[in-house]
Amino acid sequence: MKKCLLAAVLLLIALVSTQAQDHEKNLRTIFDEALTNGQSYPMLEYLSLNIGHRLSGSPSAAAAVEYTRQQMEALGFDKVYLQEVMVPHWVRGQKEIGRIVNAKTFGSQDMNVIALGNSVGTGPSGLLAEVIELQSLEELEKLGKKNIEGKIVFFNRPMDAKHINTGHAYGGAGDQRVVGPSAAAKYGAVGVVVRSLTLALDDVPHTGTLIYEDGVTQIPAVAISTIGANYLSKTLKTNKGLQFYMETHCEMLPDVLSYNVIGELTGTTLPNEYIVVAGHLDSWDVGDGSHDDGAGCVQAIEAVRIFKATGIRPKRTIRAVMYMNEENGLRGGLEYARVAKEKGEKHLAALESDAGGFTPRGFGIKSTDAVLTKMQSWVPLLAPYELRKMVKGYGGADINPLEDQGTVLIGLMPDSQRYFDYHHTAEDTFDKVNKRELELGAASMAALIYLIDQEGF
Amino acid sequence: MKKCLLAAVLLLIALVSTQAQDHEKNLRTIFDEALTNGQSYPMLEYLSLNIGHRLSGSPSAAAAVEYTRQQMEALGFDKVYLQEVMVPHWVRGQKEIGRIVNAKTFGSQDMNVIALGNSVGTGPSGLLAEVIELQSLEELEKLGKKNIEGKIVFFNRPMDAKHINTGHAYGGAGDQRVVGPSAAAKYGAVGVVVRSLTLALDDVPHTGTLIYEDGVTQIPAVAISTIGANYLSKTLKTNKGLQFYMETHCEMLPDVLSYNVIGELTGTTLPNEYIVVAGHLDSWDVGDGSHDDGAGCVQAIEAVRIFKATGIRPKRTIRAVMYMNEENGLRGGLEYARVAKEKGEKHLAALESDAGGFTPRGFGIKSTDAVLTKMQSWVPLLAPYELRKMVKGYGGADINPLEDQGTVLIGLMPDSQRYFDYHHTAEDTFDKVNKRELELGAASMAALIYLIDQEGF
Structure with a gap:
């Protein structure tokens, strides 16, 4: 009996250790893909320079919806669709x-x-x-x-x-x-x-x-x-x-129809559990909204693309969501949560990037202490990528409405020093974004989603 | 006897805890001073825009020597002086x-x-x-x-x-x-x-x-x-x-006389033990050398200024050293170490900033494992300032010649993503430096020096 127990323990240790090695290998693969074959930067270049700023209700917001929809189709996501949402239409x-x-x-x-x-x-x-x-x-x-x-x-x-x-x-x-x-x-x-x-x-x-x-x-x-x-x-x-x-x-015009843009990679064994990776598609009507929040949108798409490109197939369904109307109404975030509740979709976690496309430093987490502790145990796996911060935090404006459905809310925390130099101004433009910083953010999001998907809570 | 022991243990715990609180308070004071009354940015502005690039042996290198000397005099450092060093004189x-x-x-x-x-x-x-x-x-x-x-x-x-x-x-x-x-x-x-x-x-x-x-x-x-x-x-x-x-x-001309520029704050109780805080004053002859390494120079001066301004008086002598000729000869670093050895000066530690004026993430340390472990125990004190990295590292080119004197060598590790976009080019200019990132680097250097000075090795 004792021998049996010993063998079981040794097997368990071997399994855990193999799993840790798999995680190390897969995280390395994720970062390599982002840094050597990344698509976030050219996607942001198109969004920022060809479409430009895109306040809710504007023609350019409609263009951004169509661009990101087409982009996810072209990348071969399993399912790409629009979610209707009425948005305020304020004009300057x-x-x-x-x-x-x-x-x-x-x-x-x-x-x-x-x-x-x-x-x-x-x-x-x-x-x-x-x-x-x-x-x-x-x-x-x-x-x-x-x-x-x-x-x-x-x-x-x-x-x-x-x-x-x-x-x-x-x-x-x-x-x-x-x-x-x-x-x-x-x-x-x-x-x-x-x-x-x-x-x-x-x-x-x-x-x-x-x-x-x-x-x-x-x-x-x-x-x-x-x-x-x-x-x-x-x-x-x-x-x-x-x-x-x-x-x-300026004046407020009647609400207009717009959309959240959603692209999915279907999970292999738990397809009805969802993990959201998100940014918001609308921006203020000055600059080109590269950091706020073009960066978050292309990083969300890129995170899903990385899974496809590397063949690391998630168990759960990963949903890239480009929310509409974060800036002046939050209608997209509210509607997404309402529909998710109505459909009874189980959202395990949601991760938003809405603090600029700067070098990532870690994650801010809104969850139970037990979940936070579990996520903190992943820091040794993430530290080689300079992600050492796993702290209580805020989540993100668009994903926060999912809180009452028990979803773990996570915000990507990039370096914060330059963000408010450009935030909501004519200076928030593509030239302020560094390619590698943007790519590291996308890889960090994919990496955390990978761990959540593999380890669960 | 047991009571006596208990009392002693409690007293010790109280002392350690008071000391930790002092450290917390003083680190906060250091960062507040840098972020609300910092002088590194205007100093770099002068060095970069009024003097510009400053290759060893050039007239502008001489101007940089004189500017930093005058600056440390004006800031009331206890002792400011030049250390002669012959440098190569290469011209493009x-x-x-x-x-x-x-x-x-x-x-x-x-x-x-x-x-x-x-x-x-x-x-x-x-x-x-x-x-x-x-x-x-x-x-x-x-x-x-x-x-x-x-x-x-x-x-x-x-x-x-x-x-x-x-x-x-x-x-x-x-x-x-x-x-x-x-x-x-x-x-x-x-x-x-x-x-x-x-x-x-x-x-x-x-x-x-x-x-x-x-x-x-x-x-x-x-x-x-x-x-x-x-x-x-x-x-x-x-x-x-x-x-x-x-x-x-291009051609190599005969060596010319130049200088390391040194400014001191004399220690209160251990004035004959030195801690060096450093950058290098020379730069390549393109751009204005703002990140490489004007940033390190003004951060070194600023670190000492912060001690003076806050009244946090170090036990040991803190020496700001602006080394000459890091880029194409390392003569300043070699001469400084030679003189230190000749004079039998005890150098406890040397900290160099030569990786750009970007947001600091921690320190790379060249020391015994025991010293590294001790420094790693300070991370909880530094983490509130986003300094979570305390790892084996390289020190810095200018301070490395001190290694055989048992000096602990430390390199400030800023975020590295943008550095090599500008490094050694016409693009390394003042507009690429963010004021707060520069200030945080200076504060981080002062903070670590404070802990080394207080705690020793």
Whole structure:
């Protein structure tokens, strides 16, 4: 009996060790394929340079849907299809004007501004009002209606440079842009100017969505560059009664039909269990959306292509999903989760790349502690690829709606230092993407999906 | 007695825990200073844009010596001085010509080439000869003198993209450039063309040093861009007897006097023990040497400045050393080590930054296993700053001569993906440096030096 037990234990050890060797070999194969025969870079080149930016509802968003659909067909994915989703259709209209006006001298100075996404426009007559500078939403209550009514509120709290991960710095300042306009409107503000959400000091304004609160007056809002914000703040200190003129021509049109784009590789033994690998196809209507989030889309396609090209056949069905409308509505993510629930599809895990196509450093995981611990045990297998970070995290905006179905949510964590230099600006362009960094991200996604598929939870 | 022992153990635990808390606090202070009040970026801006490239022996190298000396004086370092060192004085002369010449049709095509550092020139009459393509030095012996004599050898083995760390890919191809010319000359070759050492596919040639072997005929050598190398290789396949024309005007002049630049912060309790933090001041004579290695120099100065600014006073003497002549002679590193030995200075550790000013990921260490293990125990303190890599490594070219004095040698390991896109080219310029990435590198160096100083080995 004892001998029997010993033999069983030895067999088990041999099996586990063989499996670990298989994993090592397959991970190496995945990275080799991405680095020597990678397709993510030429795919991004097409998406960025031939199609360009692609805000939800725009003709170029439709082109991006068709391009990625065709691409996955051409790559021979087992199943490629579109999932209908109605999306908001916000348009910027002609270029914004922002202008500091000195009420005493009538001197004026134009500033680089950009309307926030989903904002109402001022229309051609523009908006001229006195400016009041605030560092936080909490100051609204302190100052009260008497100090704010009829004014343009200028939210100027910078992102905190002390954060090592710039995403945390973004999170700490984002409330001013997202909910600032409605918060200010409750105190009678007539417009909002927000300091651009970046740690870079330059003259490039950053757009991004605002969310109007139901039942609150919708007031127009723009972002001003960080250099502009510093200048406005300095000027305000010596010019009481300083006014700001803003003119924006944006408007929200009726919803239009668009699509999530989905491509599958069918699992061999557990085809009804799904692992999602994702990015979002829409971008802001400036630059070409290469880092946000063209990179994530081509990496998702590439991750599935790598499985096909290497012959590493997953047990579960791998689904590359290009979500629509992450930027100003999240309709794609919500619809995908709704349909998955309706169909009773079991989603084991979802992995999104939406933090730029920079060198990957690891993964942020939203799961039970047990699952996190299990995934952390894979770090020795991933460390040779410079993936040493496996931490509690956020997942991703598009995949988060799957949370209540018990799906493990994972966000690819690339190096964060440069992302907010380009984020939501005319500077988010293809030339800012490094080929190998993009490829390593795609390989990292394929590698993690491989381990999840093989090991389960 | 048992109570006594328990009390002692508890006291020890309390002390260790207090110390760990001090370390956590001080590391946070170091990073906060670098990220909110950092001076590395404006220093690099001056070095790169006002002084520019600075090959050993050039007037701009002298300017860089004086700038960094003045800078450390202005920052109030305890001691700032120059260490004399004679350096080689190689000059490029007028721009190189590289040309494919079809011996049959007499058609020709100009190619982007750059003379290798320390190469002899062809002079104005140039060099025209048949080309033979090789993938390795080993092929020289296989082909023998009869196939090589009188020809230009074209070494075309690419860097291997499968390496995750691009430094390893560089190491695997570098022999062609460094020792290829003398190796080929032994078989009667009259010139050498080397494929540029980069993973990028572009038309920018990369220079870098060659080392002529004593007693072997010195033949001229150039690097060709990767696009050019692919084109030449393709053309060779269909055009037997293809010739290459190269014209270079470089020459080696007599040695000139230059300097290592040294700035110290005197230790409080162990002032006669030294920790070196270093970069090298010389650069190639193209671009402005921002990543190689202006970044390392300003990070070394910044690391010491951070100690002063934060009031974290080290026990040991911290020496910022800007070495001269890393690129084509290593005279500064050799002289520094010689003097240190002569004076009997105890160098506990030396840390060099010479892999670009990109986001730091950790450190490569050349030491005993015991020291490495001790340093690895600090990873939990460094991981909040995204420094998770503490591995056996190489140190750095300039600090390596200290090895036989028992000095622990450490290289800062930044993200490696972009470095060889710019390395030794006209593209290594200030605009390729990200402010926060540079600052994080400086803070990482200060942080590690802080731990070495506090904990010792």
